[in-house]
Amino acid sequence: MRHKHQLILRPGLLDRIERSLTEATVTVLLGTRQTGKTTLARLYAGKRAASQKVHYFDLERPTDLTALSNPELTLRSLEGLVIIDEVQRRPELFSFLRPLVDRTPRLLKFFLLGSASPTLVKGVSESLAGRALFINVPGFSLQEVSATTNNEESLWLRGGFPRSWLASNNSASLRWRESFVATFLERDLPQLGIRIPAETLRRFWCMLCHYHGQIWNASEIARSISVTEKTARHYLDILVGTYVMRTLPPWYENIGKRQVKSPKVYVRDSGLLHALLGIETPADLRAHPKYGASWEGFFLEQVLMLLGDQHAFFWGTHRGAELNLLIIHHGKRYGFEFKCQDAPTMTRSLHVALEDLRLEKAFVIYPGERQYLVHDKVRVVPLQDFIANKAGL
Numbered sequence: 001m002r003h004k005h006q007l008i009l010r011p012g013l014l015d016r017i018e019r020s021l022t023e024a025t026v027t028v029l030l031g032t033r034q035t036g037k038t039t040l041a042r043l044y045a046g047k048r049a050a051s052q053k054v055h056y057f058d059l060e061r062p063t064d065l066t067a068l069s070n071p072e073l074t075l076r077s078l079e080g081l082v083i084i085d086e087v088q089r090r091p092e093l094f095s096f097l098r099p100l101v102d103r104t105p106r107l108l109k110f111f112l113l114g115s116a117s118p119t120l121v122k123g124v125s126e127s128l129a130g131r132a133l134f135i136n137v138p139g140f141s142l143q144e145v146s147a148t149t150n151n152e153e154s155l156w157l158r159g160g161f162p163r164s165w166l167a168s169n170n171s172a173s174l175r176w177r178e179s180f181v182a183t184f185l186e187r188d189l190p191q192l193g194i195r196i197p198a199e200t201l202r203r204f205w206c207m208l209c210h211y212h213g214q215i216w217n218a219s220e221i222a223r224s225i226s227v228t229e230k231t232a233r234h235y236l237d238i239l240v241g242t243y244v245m246r247t248l249p250p251w252y253e254n255i256g257k258r259q260v261k262s263p264k265v266y267v268r269d270s271g272l273l274h275a276l277l278g279i280e281t282p283a284d285l286r287a288h289p290k291y292g293a294s295w296e297g298f299f300l301e302q303v304l305m306l307l308g309d310q311h312a313f314f315w316g317t318h319r320g321a322e323l324n325l326l327i328i329h330h331g332k333r334y335g336f337e338f339k340c341q342d343a344p345t346m347t348r349s350l351h352v353a354l355e356d357l358r359l360e361k362a363f364v365i366y367p368g369e370r371q372y373l374v375h376d377k378v379r380v381v382p383l384q385d386f387i388a389n390k391a392g393l
Helices: 011-023 037-048 062-067 071-075 093-102 149-158 170-191 198-209 218-224 229-241 270-277 282-287 291-307 348-357 383-392
Strands: 026-030 054-058 080-085 108-114 132-136 245-248 264-267 312-316 322-329 332-338 361-366 372-375 378-382
Touching: 011 026, 011 037, 011 108, 011 132, 026 037, 037 054, 037 080, 037 108, 054 062, 071 093, 093 108, 149 170, 149 270, 149 282, 149 291, 170 198, 170 270, 198 218, 198 229, 198 264, 198 270, 218 229, 229 245, 245 312, 264 270, 264 291, 270 291, 282 291, 291 322, 291 332, 291 383, 322 348, 332 348, 348 361, 348 372, 361 383, 378 383
Parallel strands: 026 108, 026 132, 054 080, 080 108, 332 361, 361 378
Antiparallel strands: 245 264, 312 322, 322 332, 372 378
């Protein structure tokens, strides 16, 4: 049983925040609500308070929201670090911040926390272009909660939201996630100006859970919920822009084969996937038809947390060859397959991918305990081992 007040330190993210605030005038933390952005900001502010003034505004608080209704008046006389939490609630702030960011001498640095992407919050990209560095904050990773078998199973079942993972039992964790889903649909999205009925988006999100790990088919999904393809794409854009869904783009190049050119869709957090599918216990998960797809999505997210998702793709041909994940890392191509099997072997798809994509190496991530080679460029490796040393990348 975990203590509900247990604090999981996230040194990797804190180091990135420190580096970003040193290099840029504006640092923006982005990610789903409740992933720990505020905790990270407070930890960082606590470290900096001795050497500089720190001013904290939480736009969930009416007093702070009112104070920033005239941001120039409130901010122009300040010095030091200004932290603004839930900044997406006041998108017009970004145009007001620009002159403060550009003035000389630079007396202020801004640390902004938001739960919607710049594509959803109009004005962020334009107003702060070239002035801001962005850091995505996911839920807990296996590296952060320590890579043991027990933690791996628990993190997979409950997902990485701190309050979900730290809950006293699986039932309490599920109740928290169900409450999160309701609040997200009924309160958070309307605060972004999204006027789609909560129940409509819930049905769409639940439908996507059944396509988790599959290629996006707008027409099929649109028909199933009686909307147009354009509407279905709009709904998907909203869920991607609020960091609860991932679209993994296809990689294609001129190799003389017909290749898949539609993205794959994943629910980013395995705990939310399980809550929307009604899965509470490990036994429920093992018996569910999406067991394998859930496992693939969870492990894919763990690798992306470790290596980044800026240059991440999947690859497939219309003749059936496929690679779950292609990452371009330091200019080299690495392939990943995720196999929920006891002893994975070399496959035809991996042979094709190695040749067609000119992979430097490929890894088959599986739930076993030992590493072994199945090809001179393909290593089967447990996730814990990969996390420990990035398997030599």
